[in-house]
Amino acid sequence: MYRYDAVDQKIVDERVAQFRDQTARFLSGRLSEDEYRPLRLQNGLYIQRHAPMLRVAIPYGMLSSHQLRMLADIARRYDRNYAHFTTRQNIQYNWPALERVPDILADLATVEMHAIQTSGNCIRNVTTDHFAGVAADEIVDPRPWAEIMRQWSTLHPEFAALPRKFKVAFNGAKDDRAASGVHDLAFDVYRGADGDVLLRVKVGGGQGRTPRIAVTIREDLPWRHLLTYSEAILRAYNRWGRRDNLYKARIKILVEALGPEKFAAEVEEDFRHLVDGPSTLTDTERVRVEACFIDPPYLPEAEAGADLAARRAQNKRFDAWLRRNVIDHKRPGYAAVTLSLKRTGPAPGDATDAEMDAAADLADRFSFGEIRVSHHQNLVLADVARRDLFALWEAADAAGLAQPNIALATDIIACPGGDFCSLANARSIPLSLAIQQKLESRQEEIGELAIKISGCINACGHHHVGHIGVLGVDKHGEEWFQVLVGGRSDSQITLAEILGRAVKAEDVPDMVARLVDLYLAKREGAERFIDTAARIGIAPFKEAAYAGLQAAA
Amino acid sequence: MSVLIKLGADGPFIAEGAPAAVKTEATPRVVEGGRGDARIATYVKKPVPADAKAKDWRDDGFVPLIEWLAGERGAPPIVLPTDDPFTLAEHVALPLIGVAFPKFNDGRGMSQAVLLRKRLSYGGDLRAVGDVARDQLFFMARCGLTSFALRADQDPDDALRAFADFSDVYQDSADGLSPLFRRRAP
Numbered sequence: 098m099y100r101y102d103a104v105d106q107k108i109v110d111e112r113v114a115q116f117r118d119q120t121a122r123f124l125s126g127r128l129s130e131d132e133y134r135p136l137r138l139q140n141g142l143y144i145q146r147h148a149p150m151l152r153v154a155i156p157y158g159m160l161s162s163h164q165l166r167m168l169a170d171i172a173r174r175y176d177r178n179y180a181h182f183t184t185r186q187n188i189q190y191n192w193p194a195l196e197r198v199p200d201i202l203a204d205l206a207t208v209e210m211h212a213i214q215t216s217g218n219c220i221r222n223v224t225t226d227h228f229a230g231v232a233a234d235e236i237v238d239p240r241p242w243a244e245i246m247r248q249w250s251t252l253h254p255e256f257a258a259l260p261r262k263f264k265v266a267f268n269g270a271k272d273d274r275a276a277s278g279v280h281d282l283a284f285d286v287y288r289g290a291d292g293d294v295l296l297r298v299k300v301g302g303g304q305g306r307t308p309r310i311a312v313t314i315r316e317d318l319p320w321r322h323l324l325t326y327s328e329a330i331l332r333a334y335n336r337w338g339r340r341d342n343l344y345k346a347r348i349k350i351l352v353e354a355l356g357p358e359k360f361a362a363e364v365e366e367d368f369r370h371l372v373d374g375p376s377t378l379t380d381t382e383r384v385r386v387e388a389c390f391i392d393p394p395y396l397p398e399a400e401a402g403a404d405l406a407a408r409r410a411q412n413k414r415f416d417a418w419l420r421r422n423v424i425d426h427k428r429p430g431y432a433a434v435t436l437s438l439k440r441t442g443p444a445p446g447d448a449t450d451a452e453m454d455a456a457a458d459l460a461d462r463f464s465f466g467e468i469r470v471s472h473h474q475n476l477v478l479a480d481v482a483r484r485d486l487f488a489l490w491e492a493a494d495a496a497g498l499a500q501p502n503i504a505l506a507t508d509i510i511a512c513p514g515g516d517f518c519s520l521a522n523a524r525s526i527p528l529s530l531a532i533q534q535k536l537e538s539r540q541e542e543i544g545e546l547a548i549k550i551s552g553c554i555n556a557c558g559h560h561h562v563g564h565i566g567v568l569g570v571d572k573h574g575e576e577w578f579q580v581l582v583g584g585r586s587d588s589q590i591t592l593a594e595i596l597g598r599a600v601k602a603e604d605v606p607d608m609v610a611r612l613v614d615l616y617l618a619k620r621e622g623a624e625r626f627i628d629t630a631a632r633i634g635i636a637p638f639k640e641a642a643y644a645g646l647q648a649a650a
Numbered sequence: 651m652s653v654l655i656k657l658g659a660d661g662p663f664i665a666e667g668a669p670a671a672v673k674t675e676a677t678p679r680v681v682e683g684g685r686g687d688a689r690i691a692t693y694v695k696k697p698v699p700a701d702a703k704a705k706d707w708r709d710d711g712f713v714p715l716i717e718w719l720a721g722e723r724g725a726p727p728i729v730l731p732t733d734d735p736f737t738l739a740e741h742v743a744l745p746l747i748g749v750a751f752p753k754f755n756d757g758r759g760m761s762q763a764v765l766l767r768k769r770l771s772y773g774g775d776l777r778a779v780g781d782v783a784r785d786q787l788f789f790m791a792r793c794g795l796t797s798f799a800l801r802a803d804q805d806p807d808d809a810l811r812a813f814a815d816f817s818d819v820y821q822d823s824a825d826g827l828s829p830l831f832r833r834r835a836p
Contacts, residue, residue: 340758
């Protein structure tokens with residue numbers, strides 16, 4: 098993974114000193130609340146329902162075991178012994194004291210981490226595929242490009258006060274696992290006929306109040322122009338994006354208002370003046386950053402022996418885990434393993450300090466000391482020798498991290514919701530628990546099903562791209578939920594459709610169960626829920642959803 | 651008068667104004683019982699007073715760009731966030747151009763400054779005017795602004811320190827530094 102050199106370290110250290118000074122000025126009354134707000138936000142510090150919330154960046158989801166132990170230690174020393182992994186591959190602390198946040202950031206800096214631009218109207222943490230570098234269907238490892246983007250966007254002076262937040266994602270695989278289509282700016286990374294790296298540039302995707310799928314404005318952009326082309330896009334957005342209405346300030350509204358062709362023409366005009374300028378990437382830089390993402394020293398004899406089949410036959414839970422949590426690797430003899438943070442009980446994505454330490458130990462024992470965070474709010478050990486799978490399973494199971502439910506009904510994505518977030522209309526966490534309890538016993542029979550819950554229109558829980566999406570809405574001060582069907586975030590990205598009127602929280606699990614029953618009745622062969630939904634359309638789901646429910650009063 | 655900071659060959663200096671006169675007494679915020687949230691209410695937008703009128707940049711010694719182009723040449727032009735900076739293409743010999751920052755969190759002036767420097771190769775003094783506060787100065791200087799009319803409540807000595815917040819930067823902007831990746835030790 099990428100390691101800081103002296104300059105990277107200095108910039109992060111100086112950022113800590115800067116924020117310590119800003120916080121001291123705020124606490125002494127010399128800096129107004131209005132002015133402190135964007136400064137603290139660009140250091141990840143929100144003010145939430147109960148306390149400040151600190152969001153720490155995990156660039157493109159990559160962590161060393163050393164870093165994960167520090168995250169656990171921070172949960173212990175500054176918070177309430179747990180933290181929350183988010184849908185943007187970040188981690189959030191829910192209970193830090195404001196005056197100690199500079200100390201937390203200083204601790205993070207000692208392990209090459211920071212909270213820079215995890216919030217605020219700026220370029221946010223860059224995200225990518227959690228199986229980057231190991232996926233069998235990968236065309237180009239997107240991580241070097243994500244790291245180059247991270248550095249360029251860090252403390253960019255011109256784009257620190259954009260109309261609104263700006264999220265960038267990279268996808269380098271055939272199957273898009275980065276949900277790139279719902280990002281403000283996304284790059285598909287692939288190879289041209291000569292084998293060199295090219296970029297497909299997509300803009301204007303996003304969820305929230307006005308969900309949109311990103312449109313392609315440039316094909317076959319040579320990799321050298323990644324930063325200059327991005328500069329042209331960001332400048333067009335900074336200059337022309339709306340600033341009069343918070344809900345119309347994202348780049349998707351600008352792209353739609355101008356039309357993708359006109360927007361692309363604006364970008365190309367500016368790019369014409371930037372192309373081959375100083376920000377044009379060099380071979381030296383490409384080689385330097387790519388060298389950070391080389392394969393670990395894979396062992397030649399990693400393949401499992403005959404005992405694996407015997408253990409599968411003897412142990413149903415191990416067998417289920419192999420089927421659900423273990424995927425093929427580009428390297429024969431290796432596998433990528435997901436550690437589930439979706440226990441029925443704790444909030445999706447929450448991990449205690451002990452669980453983080455346990456995951457770090459597993460990474461050291463089984464996966465070259467590295468670990469990834471997925472936007473599905475799980476942890477991934479990307480390089481596990483297949484002969485170690487049983488030992489890993491036993492250890493993960495002992496740590497409570499071996500729920501065999503990846504991509505199943507209980508692998509729910511949920512935002513923190515009204516229990517924590519001051520924006521939320523409704524509580525996502527109790528609802529995700531109720532749905533997990535409702536479907537847990539049948540999840541193997543149901544198969545792949547992505548349920549995604551957001552507590553408000555801002556869509557942190559990705560409800561627009563859930564096979565089943567659930568959105569909290571406020572009705573006269575009460576919590577109600579809208580249910581959506583048919584969304585997906587993969588290469589065939591589709592926005593889900595709202596089934597109809599909102600229902601009360603207690604009616605949602607039964608409604609979801611009715612949708613599942615309809616699918617099971619209609620499915621043909623090995624169809625997944627999303628395949629059946631695409632084939633039969635939304636109408637039967639609308640009908641099933643409200644069957645037995647009283648009409649709205 | 652307010653304080654004007656300029657970037658000189660040896661770094662930033664106070665070019666005009668009396669530093670001591672503008673320092674204000676600060677009142678520390680009350681810390682209540684260790685609860686982090688007690689000191690910050692959820693952000694509520696303050697109502698704009700009914701009699702608040704649009705800012706007249708002539709009070710700051712500048713003529714809005716559109717009026718300036720129309721012939722009002724009593725003072726240098728100031729580029730507002732919605733202006734087209736390329737209309738100044740014929741006027742790059744001017745010794746001073748203002749860039750308006752009506753609100754500290756409106757970043758359009760940053761792009762205006764970069765375009766004036768890099769696309770029009772403007773070489774004169776480029777001044778940040780308006781809601782110009784300490785915590786924006788480092789980025790403003792990077793975007794090619796060379797003088798800064800500080801907001802009246804700002805501490806000038808503290809503001810001078812802002813230009814040293816970071817000893818290095820990653821990206822190219824309009825201050826003449828090349829991107830870090832072109833300068834890294836091999």
